[in-house]
Amino acid sequence: DIQMTQSPASLSASLGETVTIQCQASEDIYSGLAWYQQKPGKSPQLLIYGASSLQDGVPSRFSGSGSGTQYSLKISSMQTEDEGVYFCQQGLKYPLTFGSGTKLEIK
């Protein structure tokens, strides 16, 4: 199975701050990566697919980048509504696997 390692496990950011979350795959996943946001008590929501494509309706302050085994999610200007847990997921090989999540809070 492809292992997905996310970092950091948690972080706090001030309003307007730029936030970056990292995700490392145990092998090359050729941009087969998605990012999700999950708010407390809610189901996950797709933010980014194909490593860098923004899902419809997602604010443009979210962006994804990376290649090979290293990927990142950036929030260019932290907003209150961005609090939640963020997960990466590889979609290259079965079984699909998720990172362990990054909890993002407002400082």
Add this chain to the structure above:
Amino acid sequence: EVKLVESGGGLVQPGRSLKLSCAASGFSFNDYWMGWVRQAPGKGLEWIGEINQDSSTINYTPSLKDKFTISRDNAQNTLYLQMSKLGSEDTAIYYCARAVGVGMDAWGQGASVTVSS
């Protein structure tokens, strides 16, 4: 509006079986792969498996392949998850999701399953 609604969750005794349903609406159900993901209390997301449009291909995470069965009824726009030999480790919220290439772009609200005597 794309909508996925899970049902069938609840309290079940260890060793018993349970079947979840996921009713889809707002899109052409038989055009999409569909999948199941679960989340144990306070934990991360675990992919269970997914099924293609005509049920000819079903993929599972290996550790659950012998316990869980995914199926669908395109006439009823419904996805199913049959779970057997349940143990406490299966206590979780179970989500159905629409699969689109890399990623799952629509999720249900989740069905809570608690395995306890």
